[in-house]
Amino acid sequence: GNSVTQMEGPVTLSEEAFLTINCTYTATGYPSLFWYVQYPGEGLQLLLKATKADDKGSNKGFEATYRKETTSFHLEKGSVQVSDSAVYFCALTAPPRNTPLVFGKGTRLSVIA
Amino acid sequence: DAMVIQNPRYQVTQFGKPVTLSCSQTLNHNVMYWYQQKSSQAPKLLFHYYDKDFNNEADTPDNFQSRRPNTSFCFLDIRSPGLGDAAMYLCATSPGTGSTDTQYFGPGTRLTVL
Numbered sequence: 001g002n003s004v005t006q007m008e009g010p011v012t013l014s015e016e017a018f019l020t021i022n023c024t025y026t027a028t029g030y031p032s033l034f035w036y037v038q039y040p041g042e043g044l045q046l047l048l049k050a051t052k053a054d055d056k057g058s059n060k061g062f063e064a065t066y067r068k069e070t071t072s073f074h075l076e077k078g079s080v081q082v083s084d085s086a087v088y089f090c091a092l093t094a095p096p097r098n099t100p101l102v103f104g105k106g107t108r109l110s111v112i113a
Numbered sequence: 114d115a116m117v118i119q120n121p122r123y124q125v126t127q128f129g130k131p132v133t134l135s136c137s138q139t140l141n142h143n144v145m146y147w148y149q150q151k152s153s154q155a156p157k158l159l160f161h162y163y164d165k166d167f168n169n170e171a172d173t174p175d176n177f178q179s180r181r182p183n184t185s186f187c188f189l190d191i192r193s194p195g196l197g198d199a200a201m202y203l204c205a206t207s208p209g210t211g212s213t214d215t216q217y218f219g220p221g222t223r224l225t226v227l
Contacts, residue, residue, distance in 0.1 A: 032212045043119070043203050043221040044156070051213045089155060093212045100146070100158035100170070101216055 002027045006090045006104035013080055013111050021075040021107045023064075023090035031094035033057075033066055033073040034101070038087045047075075047088070080111045116140070117219035119204050125225045126194050134189040134222045136204030142217075144210055145187040147179060148203040150221070156203055162187060163210060191224075199226045 007022040025031060032051040036044040048057030053068035062077045073090060090104040118137045126132040136145065144163050148156035160169045162181045176198070178190040191198055201223050205216040 030212070034215070036218075041223075043201075044205075044218040046215055046217065049215060093214075095212060100161070101156075103155035105155055106153075 002031065002092060002094045002102045004090050004092055004102055004104035006088075006107055008105075008107070009087075010108040010110060013109070015082055015111055015113050016079045017111075019075070019077040019080045019084075019109070021088055021090075021109070023073045023075065023104060025071050025073065025090075025092050027071075027092055027094040029095040031092040033064070034091045034093075035062070035064055035073070035075050036089045036091060036103075038089065038106070040086070044089065080109070082111045082113055085109055085111045117204055117206055117217055119202075119219040119222050121222060122220060123223050123225070125227060126191075127227050128196065129193045132191050132194055132224070134191075134202050134204075134224070136187045136189070136219055137185050138204075138206045139185070140206055140208075140217065141184065142206035142208050143184075144207045144214075145181060146205040146207075146216065147177075147187070147189045148205065150201040150203055152200075159189070194224070194226045196226050199224055 003026045005024050034049045035047040037047045038044050048059045050057040050066035056065045064073050064075045087106045087108045089106045091101045146161040147159045150156040159173045181187045201221045203221045204219040207214040207216045
């Protein structure tokens with residue numbers, strides 16, 4: 001079946017540090033890949049997505065590249081801010097059944113000043 | 114701005130007392146979803162509507178029901194809430210169910226069961 005594995009948290013970084021959150025997937029067919037962010041007490045917001053191999057999704061300084069050869073979609077940001085503190089979920093949709101979204105367990109990021 | 118709206122943001126109910134959560138959307142999307150998210154866990158899909166077609170996940174308890182009276186609104190009914198149903202309930206929408214169709218989430222309703 002389809003699944004997503006992302007690095008366990010929590011991750012604590014100092015402001016302006018480099019961020020990587022690893023995400024690997026198992027899927028039948030060709031999945032679409034997503035990163036969602038959840039700020040404290042809020043719902044999920046789409047951060048970025050990629051729908052085919054070698055696509056790079058980017059938003060708000062975050063980037064992730066769809067790597068078919070390594071079945072990965074790692075999230076990166078060059079310089080994190082305190083306001084980036086949140087839980088980050090990697091997710092996919094894949095045939096034959098494109099719903100539901102299959103989520104990873106989430107990685108909590110805390111950025112300290 | 115087009116969006117997904119959930120009301121109320123916080124809901125308190127008593128054990129066994131029916132409760133209804135609501136979701137509305139201005140995106141004119143065909144598909145509406147309900148997820149349950151317990152503390153420190155990933156969201157879990159309960160069911161979704163594609164237009165008027167209802168699709169229930171196999172492991173969704175019978176205690177959870179849903180209604181979609183029109184394109185814009187979708188309701189989650191919990192017939193007899195138990196303590197284990199305390200969670201954040203997230204509504205989402207998408208244009209379709211293709212692999213490239215992005216789901217857009219509302220802010221969630223946090224349900225407390227006393």
